Amino acid sequence: MLWIIVIVIVLAIVAAGSYIGFYNSIVRTHNWTDEAWSQIDVQLKRRNDLIPNLVETVKGYAKHEQKTLTDVIDKRNQLATVPAANHEQTMAASNQLSDSLKGVFALSENYPDLKANQQFGQLMEELSNTENKLAYSRQLYNSSAVNYNNKIQTFPGNIIAPIHNFSKINYLETPSDEKKAPKVSFND
């Protein structure tokens, strides 16, 4: 009789232990995606802060390119209005901004003085850096999300997940032209 009680207690402890362990591992992978997202968020803010400087610098050299510049500013302001919690919409707005920025950097080919400007060079490196960090944090976000989704959709995660309201995380879409060459390099 005593033995049965001991065995039952041991089994209960083992079961509770593995439950807690698995629960924690789900939480950990979920936190990884959160962490990757906060990286994305930091870079988005940084880029939005850099853009006014960029516009100021470019304005002096390329007076006839008002359209390209207003486009960038519009996209930037648009991104700022997207609710932060909506990851998909934020990334869609961010991808549009990335595209407009490429237009500004392409301008430097037509304006040698602008290209030679030291401040413009620094801004290019800063913006290349944020664009790359965005791409890499998105990659990190997606790979963490795959890990997390695998955990909650396979046994025993598929039993534990509904109890604690763990739901699937959607992947962030990669802009189609980045699939081929994922990294942006403005200063080639």
Place this chain on the structure above:
Amino acid sequence: MLYQQIAQNKRKTWLVMLSFFCLLLIIGAAVGYAFFSSSLLGIVLAAIVAAVYIVVMVGNSTGVVMSLNHAREVTDTKQYPQLWHIVEDMAMVARVPMPRVFIVTDSSPNAFATGNDPKHAAVAVTTGLLEMMDREELEGVIGHEISHIRNYDIRLATIAMALTAAISLLVNIGMRSFWWGGGRRRNRNDNEGNSGQIILLIGSIVVVILAPIAASLVQMALSRNREYLADASSVELTRNPTGLITALQKIDNSQPMKQADSASAALYIADPFKEKRSLTHLFTTHPPIQQRINRLEHL
């Protein structure tokens, strides 16, 4: 697969350390017997030398390796913004802390990583690398180095380096005492005329001569396999095999380094001396670059 590889690396570190240590003690015994006529003295000496080297290397591997290679630290983003940003990116995707960054003044493109664990790691690149590579290529190279850090290759390499250095120091001590004090010993041997002792003596000298080769063979075999893994991991980080492939091609077509430290040659992304020996496969620290490129193309 990668995580198993990392766990395996940590285990292997102990195995390598143990076998290296045995090799070291054997060499100590041989040196002691041949040159001081006492195996025990040799073993004690070997153990002390090895212990000192390991403590120094593990305590401050980055400092030692960097000063051996005349590297200076980059302490601010502004000094080399592109390099700094790329290291940040790669460390972020690999989920390792930002390593320290060093520059080696040499026109040959090359790079290496060192340290004991991801928290105490460093990467170094040559000025030639910065000049010749564009951003994607630099990312490939830095991705390779960060992979060495994440895979714990750096710890294994550090300890192997310390033990190889200890072995060569021992052999040097032995050789020196042979030249300076060998005469006395040789006379005594003639008087005794014991052929068994002479065979043992010759055996000891052979061990002493072969030891450094054996040590570097182990070190080289260790590092060769790791290069393939780090190449593959780099592509896993950058998702862009082309960058690393063209970087390796550029490195292959360039001049060898002027003043790389030979003990740390195994750390570099490609052999800094570019030696072409007949026994290529046994005596190189790195697989042939063409073979690495082929593997990358088939990822």
